Amino acid sequence: MARSGMTSTVGGQVRADLAEHVTALWCAPGLGVLVGEADRLLDANAAFLGLVGLTADEVVARGWRALLPEDRVHHDEVAFKQLTAADGATFATELVGPDDTRVPVLASVRVLDPDSRRWVAAVVDLSRESQLRRMAETEAAIVATLLADAPFGFALVSPDLRFLRVNAELAAMNGFTVAEHEGRPVFELLPELREDAEPLLRHVLETGEAIRDVEIVGTTPADPGTEHVWRESFFPVRAPGRPAVGVAAVARDETELHRLRAELERVSDQRRVALEEVQRTLLPTELPVVPGLDLAARYMPASEELRLGGDWYDAVVRADALLVAIGDAVGHGVHAVGLMARTSVALTAYLAEGHRPDVVLHRLDGLLQRGDASRPDDGGTVASALVAEVDTVTGTVTYAAAGHPYALLRSADGRVRRLGAAQGPLLGARSPSSYPCATALLEPGGALLLYTDGLVERRDESLTAGIDRLAATVARSRGSAEALVAAAVADCLGGREREDDVCLLAVVRPA
Structure with a gap:
């Protein structure tokens, strides 16, 4: 009887435990x-x-x-x-x-x-497990593609700077097989790269910070004796919140790109020299000697070829008059230089024919409106210009402008004014165009300055501020025409790079 009672007690406990377990399973959240x-x-x-x-x-x-x-x-x-x-x-x-x-x-x-x-x-x-399995399969496929087919070099480097994994592209860069890389010290295989690369790898390991797009220069057994340039990035490999357990390195060989860039710079320099030479051949080799007047001029090309413009000036003597002109073909590069060539040659011819300043501008405008007959798409080019005729006996200045910065006239007492009474539209801008003419007096002891906008324009200030600076220089400069030109260049340009071409032409009437 005692034995039977014990069995009943144990069975009851088992059933109670079982019921408790079933209840726990029923309430389990997953x-x-x-x-x-x-x-x-x-x-x-x-x-x-x-x-x-x-x-x-x-x-x-x-x-x-x-x-x-x-x-x-x-x-x-x-x-x-x-x-x-x-x-x-x-x-x-x-x-x-x-x-x-x-x-x-x-x-x-x-x-x-x-x-x-x-x-x-x-x-x-099982959907979560299936998702994780698919993610693992996808990541494995990405790694396999990276190691086999990626068009850039990839390496996984251990904390003691050994190659753990490399792809075929990096193996080819280094001149060893993939198997020859694995487990080998990085700089045992590539001693020439130690000086540049080792500090970068150690920095990533010690700080956990990535380093992107650095240039590594050196040689490898893949191309002995030939210096290569690689663009490389280094990233820490780590679980979130943990220190780096290695470094992933990505490399692109940019040696050919550097060679092409150097070749492009060489060709660009040659082209720039050629363009500048074309411009200089169209400018006067020397200014005329005019009794009673002192002349000086300066042309300075832009600091960059892409900004090279079409500025020009000219001076022609006829009878008792000096004709001076300055202009700026709108735009930069080859097109602007070509437009400058056509416009400056035509202007010189019109001046030599004895036309008044307003007539010269009207004829130039017609030339640009018509464009180049051999090139039907050449119309629509525009330029600015200013033409002035100075009577060498009386000092009377007859002038006309086509969208060009006002000339500055200094009187004998040092006052400077802008000649803005005869301003017309840009050459070639619209048809038909007519240009007014106005007069002023160049007094003994006075000066006349013509210039292009490259002398007075700055990105960080208004055009008015630049012209005011130039006017102050003209007022202070009381010496020769060459001294006036030098002072204008020094005060307006200083040592900064020129963003545009600069032309200026000074006429001084000594007292």
């Missing part, structure tokens, strides 16, 4: 649990309801077949009959999730009572 009898569903826990996006009443009402994708119903129906006929089984299937998505699951079904065919099923969501 495990779906279904209870059924034969073909009917009796209940489902919250984790399972979350998988299918239904309530417990909806699950019971629909039955287990409605929880499966249509293409799996027949297969799982046969399997269900077989497993409920036995003690149970474990199998993989799919459920219809929210928004008709397919949710892969692993189901373990156990029969609780063969007579009533009551059963319980534990259901595990």
Whole structure:
């Protein structure tokens, strides 16, 4: 009797423990649990309801077949009959999730009572595991592509500066096979690169900071004796919040790019020299000697070829008059120099023919309106210009301008004014165009200065400020024409790079 009582007590404890465990499983957040009898569903826990996006009443009402994708119903129906006929089984299937998505699951079904065919099923969501597996497969494919087919060099370097992995491209750069790299000290294979590369690798390891786009220059056994230039980046390899366990290096060989860049610079320098020479051949080699007047001029090209413009000046003597002109073809580069050539040659011819300043501008405007007859698309080019005729006896200045900065006239007492009474449109800007003419007096002890906008324009200030600076210089300079030109260049340009061409022409009438 005592033996029987002990067995009953133990059995009761086991049943109590079992009930506690079942309750724990039912409440587990990551495990779906279904209870059924034969073909009917009796209940489902919250984790399972979350998988299918239904309530417990909806699950019971629909039955287990409605929880499966249509293409799996027949297969799982046969399997269900077989497993409920036995003690149970474990199998993989799919459920219809929210928004008709397919949710892969692993189901373990156990029969609780063969007579009533009551059963319980534990259901595990495999979608997270499938996603992780796909991610792992994708990352493995990326690494495989990087090592086999990437068009740049890649290496994984250990904290003791040994090659762990390299791709085919880097192996070819270094002159060793992929297998010959792995496990070898980096600078045992590439001693010529130690001085530039080792400090960078150690910096990344010690600080965990990436270094991007640095130039490494040196030689490798792939091309002995030939210096190469590589553009490289170094990144720490580490888990989030942990120190670096290695360095990933990415390299591109830019040796050919550097060679082409140097060749381009050489050709560009040659082209610049040629353009400047064309400009200089179109400018006067020397200024005329005019009794009673002192002349000086200066031309300075832009600091960069792309900004090289089409500035020009000229001076022609006829009878008792000196004709001076200055102009600026709009634009930069080859086009501007070509326009400058056409305009300056024509202007010199019109001056020599004895035309007044306004007539000269009118004829130049017509020339640019017509364009080059041999090039139908050449119309529409524009230029600015200023033409002045100085009577060498009286000092009377007759002038006309076409969209050009005003000339500055200094009187004998040092006052400076802008000659703005005869301003017309840019040459070639619109048709038909006419240009007014005006007069002023160049007094003994006075000066006349013509210039292009490159002398007075600055990005950080207004054009008015630049002209005011130049006017102050003209007022102070009381010496020769050459002294006036030198002072204007020094005060307006200083030592800064010229963003545009600069031309200036000074006429001084000594007292």
